[in-house]
Amino acid sequence: MRKLRLITALLIASSVCLAAPAALAQDGDTAVTTQELQFVFNTLLFLLGGFLVMWMAAGFAMLESGMVRSKNVATICAKNIGLYSIAGLMFWLFGYNLMYGVDAGGWIGSFTWYEHPTHEAETGSYAGTSDWFFQMVFCATAASIVSGTLAERIKLWPFLAFCVVLTGIIYPIQGAWTWGGGWLKEAGFSDFAGSTIVHSVGGWAALVGALILGARIGKYDSKGGIHPMPGSSMPLATLGTFILWLGWFGFNGGSQLALGTINDASDVARIFANTNTAAAAGVVAAMVLTQILYKKVDLTMALNGALAGLVSITAEPLTPTMPMAALIGVIGGVLVVVTVPLLDKLKIDDVVGAIPVHLVCGIWGTLAVPLTNDSTNFGSQIIGILAIGVFVSAVSAVLWFILKGTVGLRVSEEDERGGLDIAELGLEAYPEFGPVTSPSTA
Amino acid sequence: MRKLRLITALLIASSVCLAAPAALAQDGDTAVTTQELQFVFNTLLFLLGGFLVMWMAAGFAMLESGMVRSKNVATICAKNIGLYSIAGLMFWLFGYNLMYGVDAGGWIGSFTWYEHPTHEAETGSYAGTSDWFFQMVFCATAASIVSGTLAERIKLWPFLAFCVVLTGIIYPIQGAWTWGGGWLKEAGFSDFAGSTIVHSVGGWAALVGALILGARIGKYDSKGGIHPMPGSSMPLATLGTFILWLGWFGFNGGSQLALGTINDASDVARIFANTNTAAAAGVVAAMVLTQILYKKVDLTMALNGALAGLVSITAEPLTPTMPMAALIGVIGGVLVVVTVPLLDKLKIDDVVGAIPVHLVCGIWGTLAVPLTNDSTNFGSQIIGILAIGVFVSAVSAVLWFILKGTVGLRVSEEDERGGLDIAELGLEAYPEFGPVTSPSTA
Amino acid sequence: MRKLRLITALLIASSVCLAAPAALAQDGDTAVTTQELQFVFNTLLFLLGGFLVMWMAAGFAMLESGMVRSKNVATICAKNIGLYSIAGLMFWLFGYNLMYGVDAGGWIGSFTWYEHPTHEAETGSYAGTSDWFFQMVFCATAASIVSGTLAERIKLWPFLAFCVVLTGIIYPIQGAWTWGGGWLKEAGFSDFAGSTIVHSVGGWAALVGALILGARIGKYDSKGGIHPMPGSSMPLATLGTFILWLGWFGFNGGSQLALGTINDASDVARIFANTNTAAAAGVVAAMVLTQILYKKVDLTMALNGALAGLVSITAEPLTPTMPMAALIGVIGGVLVVVTVPLLDKLKIDDVVGAIPVHLVCGIWGTLAVPLTNDSTNFGSQIIGILAIGVFVSAVSAVLWFILKGTVGLRVSEEDERGGLDIAELGLEAYPEFGPVTSPSTA
Amino acid sequence: MLTAIIKPHKLDAVDEALAKLGISGITISEVMGHGRQKGHTEIYRGAEYQVSYIPKTKIEVVVSDDLADKASDAIIDAARTGNIGDGMIFVGEIGEAVRVRTGETGAIAL
Amino acid sequence: MLTAIIKPHKLDAVDEALAKLGISGITISEVMGHGRQKGHTEIYRGAEYQVSYIPKTKIEVVVSDDLADKASDAIIDAARTGNIGDGMIFVGEIGEAVRVRTGETGAIAL
Amino acid sequence: MLTAIIKPHKLDAVDEALAKLGISGITISEVMGHGRQKGHTEIYRGAEYQVSYIPKTKIEVVVSDDLADKASDAIIDAARTGNIGDGMIFVGEIGEAVRVRTGETGAIAL
Numbered sequence A, B, C: 001m002r003k004l005r006l007i008t009a010l011l012i013a014s015s016v017c018l019a020a021p022a023a024l025a026q027d028g029d030t031a032v033t034t035q036e037l038q039f040v041f042n043t044l045l046f047l048l049g050g051f052l053v054m055w056m057a058a059g060f061a062m063l064e065s066g067m068v069r070s071k072n073v074a075t076i077c078a079k080n081i082g083l084y085s086i087a088g089l090m091f092w093l094f095g096y097n098l099m100y101g102v103d104a105g106g107w108i109g110s111f112t113w114y115e116h117p118t119h120e121a122e123t124g125s126y127a128g129t130s131d132w133f134f135q136m137v138f139c140a141t142a143a144s145i146v147s148g149t150l151a152e153r154i155k156l157w158p159f160l161a162f163c164v165v166l167t168g169i170i171y172p173i174q175g176a177w178t179w180g181g182g183w184l185k186e187a188g189f190s191d192f193a194g195s196t197i198v199h200s201v202g203g204w205a206a207l208v209g210a211l212i213l214g215a216r217i218g219k220y221d222s223k224g225g226i227h228p229m230p231g232s233s234m235p236l237a238t239l240g241t242f243i244l245w246l247g248w249f250g251f252n253g254g255s256q257l258a259l260g261t262i263n264d265a266s267d268v269a270r271i272f273a274n275t276n277t278a279a280a281a282g283v284v285a286a287m288v289l290t291q292i293l294y295k296k297v298d299l300t301m302a303l304n305g306a307l308a309g310l311v312s313i314t315a316e317p318l319t320p321t322m323p324m325a326a327l328i329g330v331i332g333g334v335l336v337v338v339t340v341p342l343l344d345k346l347k348i349d350d351v352v353g354a355i356p357v358h359l360v361c362g363i364w365g366t367l368a369v370p371l372t373n374d375s376t377n378f379g380s381q382i383i384g385i386l387a388i389g390v391f392v393s394a395v396s397a398v399l400w401f402i403l404k405g406t407v408g409l410r411v412s413e414e415d416e417r418g419g420l421d422i423a424e425l426g427l428e429a430y431p432e433f434g435p436v437t438s439p440s441t442a
Numbered sequence D, E, F: 001m002l003t004a005i006i007k008p009h010k011l012d013a014v015d016e017a018l019a020k021l022g023i024s025g026i027t028i029s030e031v032m033g034h035g036r037q038k039g040h041t042e043i044y045r046g047a048e049y050q051v052s053y054i055p056k057t058k059i060e061v062v063v064s065d066d067l068a069d070k071a072s073d074a075i076i077d078a079a080r081t082g083n084i085g086d087g088m089i090f091v092g093e094i095g096e097a098v099r100v101r102t103g104e105t106g107a108i109a110l
């Protein structure tokens, strides 16, 4: 009786309110209060932003599916749906209270699980659980970043084990320092939607993982040669990028954390526009630069360019003017085009370009905050970048080494050659479309 | 003059309101009333929920495209866009008024079509047509479930003919019993967002169809052997699952039916979190269990596990605590892993696992309601499950038999071997990617 | 300190408001005013509508990826992400102020870039930048239409150069005439969400481009034979169509431009329902008609049928009753099925059917407005269609010819045969799935 | 070497028939072709076109000379449906067969 | 048996040329290769790499001995562009050809 | 003509080994097969099934008779891992080889 339920509700309401159609404040006890109105708007923003960011999990899954070779596609799908699920559980079991249960200026919250508040306890300006949901999907994003870099060679379960700790412990602890109101917040560090707190965190974990795991067989030869291993599906990679772009409106827009006033609503709008502009500028920069450097546009760089622009603007999507947003995005796009081959020179094998996009541009975006936001300064930004970088890298390294030393991180050479899909899942992503034999897919 | 239109509207409004900036209730006649505010919020929830559930149609299309063999992919796409369209028309022509035009405690509404109410008639707590839209996409979901089970052998038009009756008659009639305020509602049956009313309905229709239609050629041999026919694209199946997961926030969250108060907003938030938690738990359960049982994770089971968690929590996404939501999802995930091979033992050929996911978990979710919702009881839940199960199965069976006896349900053996795409559509889903010859794709 | 920020905000607010829990209007200075409430709701509608329409960019990318042959898929992805980015930048640099900076009854706005308004300047009924965002994504849509028609033979950069002018100059100038409040608005032309102003504009540019560019090699032979070149991926084409369908709720629903009153909210709901109904009717019409004409359902026509219904209802999605919405969609679906082969007879090579869908149905939808909207008339509608058609075609033709005469529009014959992906990007969309040699993919 | 072009769904049956003769080595690939069966006409977006090539499975089996006839007969038995498009078997000569793993040559390698 | 490796877009022309000689049986498959044409260099994400293999279409036609030369000439005529990569024709012997459907052998089976 | 069925990831090594012998013409295709290596069992959605065919790469190289043995040895050297599934080399006779572009025949065409 879904319809009737509502009608009944209405009748109850109207027996009070419609009798006094004059409105909201006529009768203080029953009418909608400002707090209630803000509560609903802010909760709505969290839910909207939250489902858009949740959708980014699909974006990472598609981007990575498109960027790995077909013999590893099913495994990357399994990793992505697995890590999103793990984040959802771990951020409930530990994450949220570790992150938001911290004392002002503190270092760490409490190891307790999140519980839904009762209706009576909802005296804040948004529903507690809407915040949980919104913060949870951010946590999942950090883990998504790692899967792309380490694709095509890391074992499924050790990777997921890493995600358990990343989403349950590492991410929330460093998150507490700033967004939870801890010491970095007091140190003046500012990261509006997470260039550092989300993206670099994933980037550092991925970088350390890539160093410990090593490159894919055949990627780098002893003579310094680099052997590209083209991704299996450009339309899926493109789809993934568009999904991420869409989700980013929730990521940055939702991070305004409030919607119900003229100032908040217009700020969210401004964030949407700046976010889009930075991404667009990142794409154009990457396309033009690859055309100049290589005489051909590199689609995968253009896709990375979009994400580069998005990550770059994430630390401060509100204060920039449109030209500044474009500039921040352009520099992000350039950074990606320059950093991707640099990593290859260093023999750091990052399958999807997550380190250039999320770590390098995450740092750039965080450093760019004081350019447009006067209440911040470079010193604090650098402290934040370093503190979080050192913490995440160190803990990740320990964790990766423990996993390597116990269960092992990497599939056998034979399994890697034959593809993780057969080895780890016993199925093929595209059982009917044979991979054409070519050296790059060896 | 889109911008100007607004500015004009504002000028008119401000001549009344801004002159009295004091606000909403100052001047009762022109200001926003509580009813108006609730109306807008609730309508917004229906529209948001509605477009998210509409998006699930794409999720089913992608999931099913990924789970069938490439020679049947275009046909499953045609079925999915066809059935969504049919649902959109039938729920207008008959469905809505059959479902919501029922008398309290009654059995069936009226055979009239839905008409947009006039502005003057909008005295409820939401826009009438927003409810139509929201309920319509639920109806389409029920039909989507059927297409997956019966894929790769059922003819296009007879399938669509079944959908006409399912969405225009069967679904609305049983829906009237509970959501329309009919006899099941009075009998105390409770199904918040449709574990039974939507998912089991699709599941029963699919099960009966599968029994009448028979298994795909070569799926089961005479010696009891089962011959898996792996799906053609794991990333599309994964994408479909993520789309469904996203859409489910609208499915369950929108079923709160109201947003404009602190209680409603925080309830919607709680529903979002519980929905996500159940799905995540379903994934983890399916991954762990397939690892234990088969020594390898089965990606398709993990995907089914997500949906299992989602279906299981759908009958009551509001009252569970987080641990209970996780538990409900875990059991859903386990049920799917156990039931899929069971159906194969019974030689019931369900191409995508829709029966385990939507029927079995639909029943489980409905039975689980009294665990967390004190205003419900197992007796009423069982009555609801049985009544709807018997009704839908019986009418579906009659309909399937009529179709079988007249136009025929199943393509010829040759067409089935060659693929429905060539036989039914005269085109190929992937004309340039040849299917590798393998026994499983025979 | 994201959470804390909010709590602080709340404390400030509550020191004023909660002390006066009686609510919104009790204390005129601090409480939410009607204007503020409308501002938030309308801004929210723009942002929601905007992100849904942004998502259509992915829809076009997927639809076109699915409809071109695999050797051209990566290039069409690059074009789509490139054009969306260009639209985002050009509509900021010129577009918005050209379109909305026009005098009442005028012809053209100003060549200035868009700047975010300050909080103080936000005295309208929506956030200025939310309108920018919403209008920008419409502009991008017009460009998306062109890429599909001209696929598989046009060079990347000249195409993007055309998009620069289309999105920065052509689209905004004609948009100013009606939506900016210019002369066509005064002439009584009515186009609610852009059947003509968005869809036909893309359609005209595409038609003129197709004429100047010529058909793909091998599409038409000298004896009048037509050689179909089937699209490489039906599920991606289907996905793209579903994405567009979803996005269209934002396209048409957001074009109501206001949400915060009972009338506006119920109008948006009505627009959603009519939009869905027209699309559904378009699908069913196309499926039935292709079955009758060709004895088989043509999936690509069914997909075009959905879009045909959507374009047809776009000029007036509010005033039709449900039966009228269905009828408008049916006629759209029929038009597409009839026009697609007609274009082939005329040797106009439109790879994805954008001209039938966006131009033909755009005209039909615009002509149909007076059937349901009494404040419009056929004369004005025809003036609008012609004026915009002539302007866009003429300027596009000049531009296409300039590009043809300077940098050249078309890849070499060898590059076209080998595929644009290798020639323009140096990569393959599906490097591991070899195209099966078949005459139609020659 | 026997090269057989057969209907794809007959592969299983052929493989089993060969296995019964003790022939375990087989290489298959996906081909298209036409013979007396000349393809068919389809309509795509309103335009007729000729689908000239029908998907077939190509089987290559190298057997010792004494098994060749039996193998050929076994394939024919297993692959025949009696309808057009059943395919062809071509029998050719192989000078030598070498097993890569062991370097064995001749019949022992097969 | 004639085995021809040709440029994919020449398949139509070759097929027509063979049809004119009355040859209707043909099997095609997708291959890659290099000969004097040695592939080319591409850049992917900033790293150069060698694309060693160019896609080609392989045509297999079994014809009676008297037609072999004519068929070979017809293929050459139809497939030649004069540019590098035009491909090769290899002529081999087939001991026997059997039509699966009928069991016919020899020239009559072709 | 040498026809070699090898493990896909050995293609590079084989190609290089042939290049060292001055053999530049090569045609490759994707095949599946089984020999002594009999496939393996997988589980999909709870049901066991036999993956009968293992993906292999087929290499066809036409060389002049004098090079055939060297080429065969080179392939064996490069493709051998010593594990099951290393594949086979079949040596057959080609009557004639024609270069489409030039019409050259015989050894000069290769």
Ligand SMILES: Nc1ncnc2c1ncn2[C@@H]1O[C@H](COP(=O)(O)OP(=O)(O)O)[C@@H](O)[C@H]1O
Residues within 6 Å of the ligand: D005, D032, D033, D034, D035, D036, D037, D038, D054, D056, D083, D084, D085, D086, D087, D088, E024, E025, E026, E027, E028, E060, E061, E062, E063, E099, E100, E101, E102, E110
């Ligand atoms: N002369 C030939 N040369 C090469 N392949 C042939 C020849 N004749 C037939 N084939 C192959 O055999 C397949 C089946 O031949 P077809 O003539 O259609 O069957 P049927 O033997 O039933 O008449 C064709 O698709 C083609 O691949």
Ligand SMILES: Nc1ncnc2c1ncn2[C@@H]1O[C@H](COP(=O)(O)OP(=O)(O)O)[C@@H](O)[C@H]1O
Residues within 6 Å of the ligand: E005, E032, E033, E034, E035, E036, E037, E038, E054, E056, E083, E084, E085, E086, E087, E088, F024, F025, F026, F027, F028, F060, F061, F062, F063, F099, F100, F101, F102, F110
């Ligand atoms: N000796 C050979 N053995 C096998 N295949 C060959 C040989 N020579 C050439 N080919 C095949 O022919 C194709 C075209 O040969 P190529 O030498 O590039 O052309 P051209 O004849 O124009 O020089 C190659 O891609 C390869 O597939």
Ligand SMILES: Nc1ncnc2c1ncn2[C@@H]1O[C@H](COP(=O)(O)OP(=O)(O)O)[C@@H](O)[C@H]1O
Residues within 6 Å of the ligand: D024, D025, D026, D027, D028, D060, D061, D062, D063, D099, D100, D101, D110, F005, F032, F033, F034, F035, F036, F037, F038, F054, F056, F083, F084, F085, F086, F087, F088
């Ligand atoms: N008699 C044969 N005829 C055709 N192909 C064969 C034959 N024997 C082996 N092959 C091919 O060689 C591949 C490897 O053979 P296999 O017997 O597995 O390797 P090994 O030589 O290591 O025992 C098989 O997958 C099959 O494609």
